[in-house]
Amino acid sequence: xxxxxxxxxxxxxxxxxxxxxxxxxxxxxxxxxxxxxxxxxxxxxxxxxxxxxxxxxxxxxxxxxxxxxxxxxxxxxxxxxxxxxxxxxxxxxxxxxxxxxxxxxxxxxxxxxxxxxxxxxxxxxxxxxxxxxxxxxxxxxxxxxxxxxxxxxxxxxxxxxxxxxxxxxxxxxxxxxxxxxxxxxxxxxxxxxxxxxxxxxxxxxxxxxxxxxxxxxxxxxxxxxxxxxxxxxxxxxxxxxxxxxxxxxxxxxxxxxxxxxxxxxxxxxxxxxxxxxxxxxxxxxxxxxxxxxxxxxxxxxxxxxxxxxxxxxxxxxxxxxxxxxxxxxxxxxxxxxxxxxxxxxxxxxxxxxxxxxxxxxxxxxxxxxxxxxxxxxxxxxxxxxxxxxxxxxxxxxxxxxxxxxxxxxxxxxxxxxxxxxxxxxxxxxxxxxxxxxxxxxxxxxxxxxxxxxxxxxxxxxxxxxxxxxxxxxxxxxxxxxxxxxxxxxxxxxxxxxxxxxxxxxxxxxxxxxxxxxxxxxxxxxxxxxxxxxxxxxxxxxxxxxxxxxxxxxxxxxxxxxxxxxxxxxxxxxxxxxxxxxxxxxxxxxxxxxxxxxxxxxxxxxxxxxxxxxxxxxxxxxxxxxxxxxxxxxxxxxxxxxxxxxxxxxxxxxxxxxxxxxxxxxxxxxxxxxxxxxxxxxxxxxxxxxxxxxxxxxxxxxxxxxxxxxxxxxxxxxxxxxxxxxxxxxxxxxxxxxxxxxxxxxxxxxxxxxxxxxxxxxxxxxxxxxxxxxxxxxxxxxxxxxxxxxxxxxxxxxxxxxxxxxxxxxxxxxxxxxxxxxxxxxxxxxxxxxxxxxxxxxxxxxxxxxxxxxxxxxxxxxxxxxxxxxxxxxxxxxxxxxxxxxxxxxxxxxxxxxxxxxxxxxxxxxxxxxxxx
Numbered sequence: 001x002x003x004x005x006x007x008x009x010x011x012x013x014x015x016x017x018x019x020x021x022x023x024x025x026x027x028x029x030x031x032x033x034x035x036x037x038x039x040x041x042x043x044x045x046x047x048x049x050x051x052x053x054x055x056x057x058x059x060x061x062x063x064x065x066x067x068x069x070x071x072x073x074x075x076x077x078x079x080x081x082x083x084x085x086x087x088x089x090x091x092x093x094x095x096x097x098x099x100x101x102x103x104x105x106x107x108x109x110x111x112x113x114x115x116x117x118x119x120x121x122x123x124x125x126x127x128x129x130x131x132x133x134x135x136x137x138x139x140x141x142x143x144x145x146x147x148x149x150x151x152x153x154x155x156x157x158x159x160x161x162x163x164x165x166x167x168x169x170x171x172x173x174x175x176x177x178x179x180x181x182x183x184x185x186x187x188x189x190x191x192x193x194x195x196x197x198x199x200x201x202x203x204x205x206x207x208x209x210x211x212x213x214x215x216x217x218x219x220x221x222x223x224x225x226x227x228x229x230x231x232x233x234x235x236x237x238x239x240x241x242x243x244x245x246x247x248x249x250x251x252x253x254x255x256x257x258x259x260x261x262x263x264x265x266x267x268x269x270x271x272x273x274x275x276x277x278x279x280x281x282x283x284x285x286x287x288x289x290x291x292x293x294x295x296x297x298x299x300x301x302x303x304x305x306x307x308x309x310x311x312x313x314x315x316x317x318x319x320x321x322x323x324x325x326x327x328x329x330x331x332x333x334x335x336x337x338x339x340x341x342x343x344x345x346x347x348x349x350x351x352x353x354x355x356x357x358x359x360x361x362x363x364x365x366x367x368x369x370x371x372x373x374x375x376x377x378x379x380x381x382x383x384x385x386x387x388x389x390x391x392x393x394x395x396x397x398x399x400x401x402x403x404x405x406x407x408x409x410x411x412x413x414x415x416x417x418x419x420x421x422x423x424x425x426x427x428x429x430x431x432x433x434x435x436x437x438x439x440x441x442x443x444x445x446x447x448x449x450x451x452x453x454x455x456x457x458x459x460x461x462x463x464x465x466x467x468x469x470x471x472x473x474x475x476x477x478x479x480x481x482x483x484x485x486x487x488x489x490x491x492x493x494x495x496x497x498x499x500x501x502x503x504x505x506x507x508x509x510x511x512x513x514x515x516x517x518x519x520x521x522x523x524x525x526x527x528x529x530x531x532x533x534x535x536x537x538x539x540x541x542x543x544x545x546x547x548x549x550x551x552x553x554x555x556x557x558x559x560x561x562x563x564x565x566x567x568x569x570x571x572x573x574x575x576x577x578x579x580x581x582x583x584x585x586x587x588x589x590x591x592x593x594x595x596x597x598x599x600x601x602x603x604x605x606x607x608x609x610x611x612x613x614x615x616x617x618x619x620x621x622x623x624x625x626x627x628x629x630x631x632x633x634x635x636x637x638x639x640x641x642x643x644x645x646x647x648x649x650x651x652x653x654x655x656x657x658x659x660x661x662x663x664x665x666x667x668x669x670x671x672x673x674x675x676x677x678x679x680x681x682x683x684x685x686x687x688x689x690x691x692x693x694x695x696x697x698x699x700x701x702x703x704x705x706x707x708x709x710x711x712x713x714x715x716x717x718x719x720x721x722x723x724x725x726x727x728x729x730x731x732x733x734x735x736x737x738x739x740x741x742x743x744x745x746x747x748x749x750x751x752x753x754x755x756x757x758x759x760x761x762x763x764x765x766x767x768x769x770x771x772x773x774x775x776x777x778x779x780x781x782x783x784x785x786x787x788x789x790x791x792x793x794x795x796x797x798x799x800x801x802x803x804x805x806x807x808x809x810x811x812x813x814x815x816x817x818x819x820x821x822x823x824x825x826x827x828x829x830x831x832x833x834x835x836x837x838x839x840x841x842x843x844x845x846x847x848x849x850x851x852x853x854x855x856x857x858x859x860x861x862x863x864x865x866x867x868x869x870x871x872x873x874x875x876x877x878x879x880x881x882x883x884x885x886x887x888x889x890x891x892x893x894x895x896x897x898x899x900x901x902x903x904x905x906x907x908x909x910x911x912x913x914x915x916x
Contacts, residue, residue, distance in 0.1 A: 192691035207564025241669035562665030580709030
């Protein structure tokens with residue numbers, strides 16, 4: 001993060017115009033005068049940040065002006081991603097200002113004094129909380145740079161120092177590295193991606209062939225083209241579908257109405273299919289989804305709704321039944337909740353009497369009894385919630401941590417705060433023994449049940465759901481109907497101070513969200529029920545036939561031509577997933593690959609040129625395999641082939657993203673760059689839903705984290721090299737590779753296996769059998785006692801009848817490296833580490849010759865190769881074998897090999913030398 005460029009009074013900045021700075025890494029920024037919104041363009045990307053949704057308007061507007069100054073003057077947001085990070089973190093701070101400042105005294109940046117910052121700053125902050133606090137401090141620094149009077153005076157106190165010169169008074173907790181995917185999950189992702197890639201390649205290749213043939217026909221002046229063919233040519237030429245021109249061509253051709261031959265009636269279909277279609281429409285499904293589920297052409301559903309009054313009557317009857325079911329479910333839920341509340345009341349009354357009796361007596365046994373009763377009550381409630389889920393009325397009342405268990409105060413459940421669960425108090429010693437029960441239940445609620453969660457969002461969502469349920473049962477007020485839109489988008493933005501409801505996050509309010517999806521799906525059902533109810537009351541128009549249907553709805557349906565000429569974003573998700581699990585380029589760089597990223601292809605290898613997303617981005621090169629679709633180079637070439645039409649169209653239209661690799665067709669009828677969004681968005685969730693990816697715990701994954709792909713590739717290489725750290729240090733230092741790519745939970749098993757191999761090897765090394773006095777009956781007897789082999793065999797080994805080049809062998813046909821009865825399959829160098837080897841004095845010259853050869857290799861090969869191939873052999877000779885011979889034996893052996901230097905410095909036969 002850089003410093004500001006001189007003193008600028010951000011309070012006087014123009015909020016309606018657009019300013020562009022020539023400073024390094026600056027952006028274009030303007031404020032929407034119709035709505036307090038900041039529109040920022042940085043690195044050819046644009047985003048809008050609305051500031052009228054935050055609770056303290058003046059503070060939000062002041063922050064908006066500071067951010068505007070930071071963007072315009074450069075040096076603060078070096079990438080678009082860094083700006084988005086500030087946007088989310090500062091938005092969270094503004095949303096939670098009432099929690100940070102319950103006294104209500106902070107309404108401007110100047111009110112954020114030292115006491116306010118110290119109240120937010122606390123030890124043990126999680127990474128997300130620390131990042132939010134970090135970004136708030138940096139914004140205050142920028143505000144003070146632009147205008148020294150904008151911040152509180154006591155932040156730069158002459159006695160206590162400058163509070164903005166550091167972030168937190170406490171040490172930041174080191175976050176755990178993100179884990180890799182296991183081989184089981186990675187194999188599922190790659191298999192699913194391969195199936196998508198094959199289907200997409202076949203479809204798009206056929207579509208491109210049709211387009212080339214159509215272009216050849218269009219080049220002939222006498223050729224007449226249909227409206228659909230002209231629209232396809234327009235898409236391939238400009239990169240977008242001209243719907244108005246398509247509609248105009250259809251009207252001029254006389255095809256703008258369905259003729260009588262196209263009319264479909266209820267009697268043309270089986271009764272069960274008609275009833276199913278009516279039920280789907282009553283649930284609010286779109287016509288396209290209804291046709292997909294029934295296997296009908298989409299036009300058939302459109303014609304039935306447009307031309308058949310009987311079908312409309314069947315749909316209305318299904319809507320009435322759907323409304324009744326929803327009302328019955330709400331009534332049953334409220335009755336069950338009232339029953340629980342009555343139970344809570346009886347429990348609380350009994351607990352209140354018990355506690356009153358105990359607190360009056362003040363004696364030690366009674367207090368201990370009360371503590372044990374509170375522990376039992378907590379455990380029983382947690383067990384019930386693990387089995388049946390947390391009741392809606394209890395969502396947000398407690399967090400699933402041990403600290404929250406201590407402070408848990410719920411009069412309805414008869415639960416009161418207790419002291420800390422430790423052994424410092426005598427009366428708590430009996431309770432400490434039950435801490436493991438708490439831990440197991442809390443882990444189950446935090447991880448096993450994804451429906452259990454506690455934050456401000458769920459409170460706001462449930463408040464809106466309560467209002468909708470009340471309206472479904474008792475009728476929606478007539479004054480609310482005119483401005484109410486029965487869609488999730490309107491539900492998200494719906495605000496009403498009188499009803500106590502506020503705006504929701506659009507990212508979390510989706511039917512596929514792993515935590516909130518079931519509540520959002522219930523919301524969708526309530527909205528459809530309200531729509532039906534308003535139709536019954538005459539507040540909304542009912543379904544009526546409209547006669548012959550125009551083509552307008554059909555021509556505006558997405559996906560008419562584009563998916564045959566270019567993959568969609570969901571399909572490109574499979575390509576980038578497969579690529580990310582084959583090469584070790586990070587996900588952020590993969591998304592920004594350009595079309596000229598492949599260079600220097602030769603000998604089955606190719607260089608992939610990419611840009612590392614850093615403040616001072618530099619071009620990097622990664623050498624990868626090239627060939628089939630199972631190689632990074634081959635997969636990128638397939639993407640280039642399938643997106644060539646989109647590239648040509650976007651380049652001809654002057655689109656700034658035309659040279660990007662990941663070009664896709666989107667539902668608004670145009671080619672654009674695929675950004676794949678984040679893992680919280682729908683493309684990765686839909687990938688899991690399509691293919692049913694199963695996690696290591698046996699449950700289906702909700703989404704995929706593409707940032708884990710690179711770690712998966714590194715972990716695979718690490719396993720193949722048996723835990724060799726140097727195998728994954730080709731693009732990082734050994735320290736980074738160790739801390740971020742090798743120290744992962746998924747590699748613990750590999751590390752344990754490596755430790756086991758090391759211990760076994762160490763045990764073998766310290767048990768080297770060295771016999772310094774050769775071929776004596778006493779030596780043969782001692783060797784027999786040590787090995788358990790017959791004395792005759794041991795005598796033969798010492799006599800030299802079973803020699804290898806470095807040692808004597810106890811059993812050449814019973815090798816620990818091969819099968820019993822077969823010759824030893826390993827080269828002679830493994831004799832140094834074999835349990836069958838016996839090192840005798842007559843083999844000392846060969847051991848010294850081999851040692852000299854190893855020292856020569858030290859200056860020839862690289863460090864990595866030396867440590868991998870030769871270091872253990874040299875250590876075995878120097879540490880375990882040679883020291884056990886006498887000085888006279890070593891001197892005699894040196895005299896025997898002194899003449900080797902005149903003949904062959906190595907004195908190793910060629911066949912043996914090739915085997916090393």
